[in-house]
Amino acid sequence: MDEKKLQAKLFDELAAVVQEAGADELYGHQLDPAGEYFDKEVAMKLVTKLLKAYKNDYDEARRKLIEIIKWRKKFDPISAAFIEQHDAKFDKLSAITYDQSANANEKVITWNFYGVVKDSNEYFGDLKAFLRWRVGLMEQSLHLLDFSDNSNDYMVQIHDYKGVSVLRMDSKTKEGSKSVIKVFGEYYPEVLSRKFFINIPYLVTWIYSAVTAFVNEETKKKFVLVASGNDLPKYLGNQTPKEYGGKLHSMNDLLFTFSDKNKKAAIKPYTAYLIEQKFVNELD
DSSP states (O other), X not given: OOHHHHHHHHHHTHHHHHHHHTOOEETTEEOOTTSTTBOHXXXXXXXXXHHHHTTTOHHHHHHHHHHHHHHHHHHOHHHHHHTOOOOGGGGGTXXXXXXXXXXXXXXXXXXXXXXXXXXXXXXXXXXXHHHHHHXXXXXXXXXXXXXXXXXXXXXXXXXXXXXXXXXXXXXXXXXXXXXXXXXXXXXXXTOEEEEEEESXXXXXXXXXXXXXXXXXXXXXTTEEEESOGGGTHHHHGGGSBGGGTOSSBXXXXXXXXXXXXXXXXXXXXXXXXXHHHHHHHHHO
């Protein structure tokens, strides 16, 4: 069966899929065709992404879609992103930049700064708290994507290991990193255009091994190892912040935070509805 027919088949199965999964939300969008917030174009794009991630294996894509929806219902990443209050210490670990003028699928970039971790127990001692914060950040990045726009339906991730000492790669650090890698590999397929690992200590080969252990072959092709952060302009061009050798923008000019009330318009309608319902249910 060709790709178009497979996409149509899985799309036509969405009503059955959400019934089996017991929920209908994926990346802030509604998948129930009978739902008030159902967007046919977006749903088809999400279906297409799932099939691409699993090499057009229909049965595997359908199974994974149900698994992802069930996980989202249990973990509640929408809450982690837009409702829960996380410890301010995590703000040092990551950032989201957004540049509407950027090249195709380079508008949204999630940055991870592992060099700021001096005490692994401080950040990874409570693994649950760390994971909920990091998944919440991922969800916020997803909300800046537009799955109806082929120039903004993927994001870039950058993992910066500048300042990381091999001696600080203890068991807690590894456990924290692996837990995030596993979650993203299992439940966020085909949302990255490229994933950069920069300033990696030469001896820390476990980083790449850990990442590749939980992702499919299509995703592995998107991984780029960059010896120095100053080499990023070779890949991101003018979208590279000045802090990494760029010329046009500084990191501060591009930072995006959902704590800014003026930027909450980026929250998808169905996500806004789910947030509202959560507060209503808590009041009942």
